[in-house]
Amino acid sequence: MSKNNLIALLILAALGGAAVVYNLNEPSGTISKDLTPGFDRFKAIDLSAVEKITISKGKSKDPQKLELKRSGDGWILPTAWDYPADKKKVQEVLDELKKVKTGERSGSQRTSHANFKVDEEKGVVLTLFDAKGTQLGQLVAGGDTQSRTFASGSFVRFEDENEVWKIDASLRNKLISYPEKVEPKGFIEKVLYKLPEEHEAVRVTLTRADQNILVEKRVVETPVEKKDEKKDAESDPTKAGEGGIAEASKEAKPETKKEDEYWITSGTTSFKVDKSKQYDASSLFTRDLRIEDAAEKKDPKDYGLDKPQLKVTVTYRKKDQKDAPEQSATFSFGNAIKEDKEGEQKGEDKAYYAMLEGEAGGGRIYSVAKWDFTTWNKQVKDFEKPPEPKPEEKKDEKKDEKKDEAKAEKKEEPKLAAPPAPEPKKDAPRNEPTKAAPKPSAAAPTAPEKGPEKVKVSHVLFMYKGSERALETVTRTKDEAKKAADDLLVEIKKDPSKFADHAKKHSDCPSKEDGGDLGEFGRGAMTKIFEDAAFSLKPGELSSVVETEFGYHIIQRTK
Numbered sequence: 001m002s003k004n005n006l007i008a009l010l011i012l013a014a015l016g017g018a019a020v021v022y023n024l025n026e027p028s029g030t031i032s033k034d035l036t037p038g039f040d041r042f043k044a045i046d047l048s049a050v051e052k053i054t055i056s057k058g059k060s061k062d063p064q065k066l067e068l069k070r071s072g073d074g075w076i077l078p079t080a081w082d083y084p085a086d087k088k089k090v091q092e093v094l095d096e097l098k099k100v101k102t103g104e105r106s107g108s109q110r111t112s113h114a115n116f117k118v119d120e121e122k123g124v125v126l127t128l129f130d131a132k133g134t135q136l137g138q139l140v141a142g143g144d145t146q147s148r149t150f151a152s153g154s155f156v157r158f159e160d161e162n163e164v165w166k167i168d169a170s171l172r173n174k175l176i177s178y179p180e181k182v183e184p185k186g187f188i189e190k191v192l193y194k195l196p197e198e199h200e201a202v203r204v205t206l207t208r209a210d211q212n213i214l215v216e217k218r219v220v221e222t223p224v225e226k227k228d229e230k231k232d233a234e235s236d237p238t239k240a241g242e243g244g245i246a247e248a249s250k251e252a253k254p255e256t257k258k259e260d261e262y263w264i265t266s267g268t269t270s271f272k273v274d275k276s277k278q279y280d281a282s283s284l285f286t287r288d289l290r291i292e293d294a295a296e297k298k299d300p301k302d303y304g305l306d307k308p309q310l311k312v313t314v315t316y317r318k319k320d321q322k323d324a325p326e327q328s329a330t331f332s333f334g335n336a337i338k339e340d341k342e343g344e345q346k347g348e349d350k351a352y353y354a355m356l357e358g359e360a361g362g363g364r365i366y367s368v369a370k371w372d373f374t375t376w377n378k379q380v381k382d383f384e385k386p387p388e389p390k391p392e393e394k395k396d397e398k399k400d401e402k403k404d405e406a407k408a409e410k411k412e413e414p415k416l417a418a419p420p421a422p423e424p425k426k427d428a429p430r431n432e433p434t435k436a437a438p439k440p441s442a443a444a445p446t447a448p449e450k451g452p453e454k455v456k457v458s459h460v461l462f463m464y465k466g467s468e469r470a471l472e473t474v475t476r477t478k479d480e481a482k483k484a485a486d487d488l489l490v491e492i493k494k495d496p497s498k499f500a501d502h503a504k505k506h507s508d509c510p511s512k513e514d515g516g517d518l519g520e521f522g523r524g525a526m527t528k529i530f531e532d533a534a535f536s537l538k539p540g541e542l543s544s545v546v547e548t549e550f551g552y553h554i555i556q557r558t559k
Contacts, residue, residue: 035102038158039165042137043101045128047094050136052129055175057182059120064182080184081297083364089174089187093126096169100139103165106155116155116164117172118142123157124175124182141171152475173475178466185293192356192366193289193314193329200319201285202326206378207311213380214265215281224255264383274385279519281383285314287375289331291366292351292469303353303365304334310377330357333373345528369469374525453523456559457534458516460488460502461509463551470551471508485545485552492554496542499556508551520559530555 035043056065067079068090075085106116113119123140130136142155145166152170157163177186195201206213262273262281273281300306310333318324336349354368463470464481476484484506492502500515507516523531530553533546537557546553 036158036161036163038138038161039103039163042139042158045097045136047097047128049130050094050128051131052133053090053093054125054127054129055182056125057123057176057180061121066182066184066187068187075187077184077187077294080188080294081364083184083294084189085187086189093171093174096171096174099169100156100167103156103167105163106166107164108162110162112164113142113157113162116142116157118155118157118164124172126171126175139171141175144170144172173465178470188291188294190290191288192291192354192368193331195286195288195314195316198319199316199327201314201316203315204284205311205313205315206376207313208377208379209307209309211266211380213378215284215383216263216265217282217285218261218263219258220261221256222259224257262383264380266380269380271384273383276386277383277520279517280378283375283519284378289354289356289368289376290372290469291354292369293367295353295365295367297363297365300334300355300363300365303355305332305353305355305365308332308334309352310373312376331355332357333368333377337367348528371526374521452535454520455534455537455557456520457518457537457555457557458499458503459509459511459518459530459556460485460492460499460507460516460554461551462488462506462553463508467551468549474508481552482545482547485554489542489545489554492542492556496540496556499542516556517558 051070053068054065055068056063058064065079066077068075068085069078071082074087075090076082077085107113114122117123118140123142125138125140127138128136138159140157142157142164145153145155152173153166153168154171156165156167156169156171158165175182175186177183202217204215206215260282262278264271264273264281295303311330312332313328313330315326315328317326332355334353334355337351337353339345339348339350349370351367351369352373353365354373355363355365462476462481462485463474464476464478465474466478467474467481488502488506492499500517503516504512506512509516511518523535525531526534527548527550529548530546533543533553534555534557537543537555539557539559541557543553543555546555
């Protein structure tokens with residue numbers, strides 16, 4: 001035995017064995033049978049009796065707190081002007097709390113709390129209350145860990161106890177927003193408007209300061225192209241059937257199919273939307289409106305909503321029931337919110353204030369991303385058929401083709417040497433420079449080709465935890481998202497025609513359902529980095545991996 005160990009034992013003996021040695025990182029492989037009182041109280045809670053949840057983080061440095069309160073069959077945020085909470089997200093928290101039944105002891109001293117992120121500054125404190133406001137239990141959620149079931153777990157401690165436990169429940173990422181913030185934004189219901197299930201929109205009205213647009217969906221029956229059986233029978237009697245040519249000559253009832261048409265009415269103008277622009281019209285009938293955050297409750301005119309830039313009314317009814325009563329939803333877009341961060345986009349519009357009218361909205365005001373605003377903010381020209389080339393331009397093209405053919409057939413003539421410089425004048429002074437023959441002037445530089453006014457693209461988006469509007473299911477890191485995008489780009493380049501298949505399989509954008517298709521858009525509709533990349537592509541061309549605040553994109557221009 002070493003001298004130091006012998007001294008330590010003598011000291012312990014002198015203290016009468018009263019000292020207890022704690023290991024800051026006790027072995028976590030053994031399930032603790034003796035849970036602490038706080039742990040026992042928490043696991044005994046009837047979660048169906050929980051009526052209020054408070055979540056807080058930090059006491060001295062930027063303290064944060066939010067409150068969730070049950071309201072009917074849903075939840076609201078009293079600390080954020082009673083805005084509705086996302087029921088699904090609150091339920092996810094409660095589902096994880098159901099797993100808090102047993103754990104593995106990982107620490108026993110307060111000095112170890114910071115290591116597990118369960119201290120007063122890093123820990124996320126969750127407290128449960130019943131309908132009378134009585135506290136049912138409390139835990140402090142710390143860092144994530146790999147649990148025994150290979151699912152994401154958490155380090156936690158209960159009430160003001162010192163013991164740290166490793167549990168199977170994944171809590172921290174359910175309670176905070178990126179980056180490590182407790183804020184109402186993380187729990188607010190993000191879908192402001194969604195077409196009810198088993199319903200279909202029949203018309204959309206867009207009211208703008210400069211024009212009102214009515215977009216109608218009409219279902220029409222069109223004939224199905226059918227093979228000419230009579231002609232086949234005449235050319236080959238064996239195909240005429242038992243009745244011969246006479247039977248084939250009988251007119252069969254024409255088959256038809258139902259198709260959706262979209263019509264635009266604005267003032268005295270009325271026209272059917274061209275097929276090339278049909279996506280712009282049809283998407284208005286199925287699109288959701290998602291919000292970014294809740295705004296402080298003020299008079300709507302403070303947000304420009306008394307005279308909105310755009311008002312949208314969607315009229316809908318029960319699906320396939322023409323006589324069903326019609327219902328409608330109306331939402332308005334007000335002032336733009338400017339980008340205030342330093343950089344190229346500072347001062348540009350990044351979001352807009354929006355409000356849903358009627359009882360469902362409750363007069364609440366939200367912020368909506370620029371992308372969501374521009375998808376609704378349509379003008380008549382967005383539905384018009386692109387202009388056909390002028391006849392003169394077509395003729396000129398043919399002339400140019402003939403000229404090119406004539407040049408190709410014509411034999412190449414020998415090039416003439418440049419004329420020699422003229423002899424200097426005899427009476428010219430010796431120091432006068434000899435004037436060389438003038439060189440042929442170079443052709444004037446042509447003006448750069450004007451880029452397209454609009455492009456149509458598809459994309460694959462790899463979000464990462466913390467990227468703008470990242471889905472709750474996204475857990476990959478930023479580096480992992482970049483690597484995934486790089487690897488997929490290599491795969492797509494092998495066969496770009498399968499771009500849509502890759503988008504459906506890998507993309508984190510809702511457009512994945514349409515193979516990544518974002519439709520046609522002009523300048524100013526997308527975030528600038530994405531827009532510049534899209535407009536720099538030629539039809540059919542792939543971009544490199546493009547990084548925006550939403551994640552990493554692979555873009556393919558389709559038109």
